[in-house]
Amino acid sequence: MKPDQPQTAPPADASARRAVRPVICYPTDTLPLPDMALYRTAREKTEKIAEVMVPPRDARCFRVPAGHFFRIISVEGPQVGDLNLWSADNLGERFYSGKTRALHGTHLSTGDRIWSCFPYFRPMATITADTLDWYGFDEFGASVHDVIGTRCDPYTHNLLSGGQYHHCCHSNLTRALAVETGMPLAKAEAYVHDVLNVFMCTGFARDSGQYFMKASPVRPGDFLEFFAEIGLLGALSACPGGDCSAEHSSDKARCYPLLVEILRPADGLLSGWRPPAPNGYDRSHGA
Numbered sequence: 001m002k003p004d005q006p007q008t009a010p011p012a013d014a015s016a017r018r019a020v021r022p023v024i025c026y027p028t029d030t031l032p033l034p035d036m037a038l039y040r041t042a043r044e045k046t047e048k049i050a051e052v053m054v055p056p057r058d059a060r061c062f063r064v065p066a067g068h069f070f071r072i073i074s075v076e077g078p079q080v081g082d083l084n085l086w087s088a089d090n091l092g093e094r095f096y097s098g099k100t101r102a103l104h105g106t107h108l109s110t111g112d113r114i115w116s117c118f119p120y121f122r123p124m125a126t127i128t129a130d131t132l133d134w135y136g137f138d139e140f141g142a143s144v145h146d147v148i149g150t151r152c153d154p155y156t157h158n159l160l161s162g163g164q165y166h167h168c169c170h171s172n173l174t175r176a177l178a179v180e181t182g183m184p185l186a187k188a189e190a191y192v193h194d195v196l197n198v199f200m201c202t203g204f205a206r207d208s209g210q211y212f213m214k215a216s217p218v219r220p221g222d223f224l225e226f227f228a229e230i231g232l233l234g235a236l237s238a239c240p241g242g243d244c245s246a247e248h249s250s251d252k253a254r255c256y257p258l259l260v261e262i263l264r265p266a267d268g269l270l271s272g273w274r275p276p277a278p279n280g281y282d283r284s285h286g287a
């Protein structure tokens with residue numbers, strides 16, 4: 001945070017320096033665009049092949065074949081979900097929240113993509129529907145589905161409040177991945193990464209720049225839908241913060257389950273579509 005009382009006097013040209021106009025770090029005009037028309041057609045005729053109910057204050061894994069859709073659906077009551085994604089064939093290829101933010105902004109919606117880490121750095125999934133896209137940015141600068149938070153975790157909780165709380169999203173995701181893969185907890189934990197905060201309503205306070213949350217506008221029936229560009233292993237935690245209106249990292253908030261549905265498009269609806277190849281950089285790094 002910036003100090004209320006800076007120790008350095010502003011230079012004579014401070015206002016001129018502050019008045020410089022910002023430029024977008026990563027203009028997206030050359031970003032390869034998903035064929036949204038193709039996805040719109042494909043999602044019109046789908047068959048549900050699996051579903052996973054994620055219990056409150058817990059997480060579950062799910063698998064999505066390449067070329068299928070998956071939906072995260074609010075059921076029973078307002079609930080935030082923390083999402084991790086890996087390549088189904090290689091847990092070393094995982095969702096890269098920071099670069100996804102750099103490309104698409106702080107909060108995601110339809111047409112945005114979930115990018116994987118280096119050196120793969122390709123779209124893992126594309127968002128194909130978002131029933132909360134009407135929300136936009138509110139008067140506090142908040143919006144839904146952020147890639148700015150990291151996940152609630154027992155280490156930060158211990159640092160700030162002391163004690164041992166075991167149902168933070170970080171621990172929920174760790175347990176779910178350990179169960180799914182048979183890995184010991186400590187090994188599974190190392191694969192858990194920064195999340196997409198599904199349905200969470202967040203922003204940065206304008207005065208302090210601090211990360212804030214407020215009650216999610218999600219209601220039962222709302223969903224966020226993705227097209228799997230590659231075969232995916234996902235893990236979703238139903239955050240102990242519930243709708244994240246007050247606090248997380250405790251058992252105080254009302255929490256609800258989240259439903260994940262896996263949908264297969266009808267044959268022939270994805271003609272011409274291929275999973276994206278890993279990034280084209282040659283990895284010689286100038287050596």
Ligand SMILES: [Zn+2]
Binds near residue numbers: 170239240241
């Ligand atoms: Zn959480």
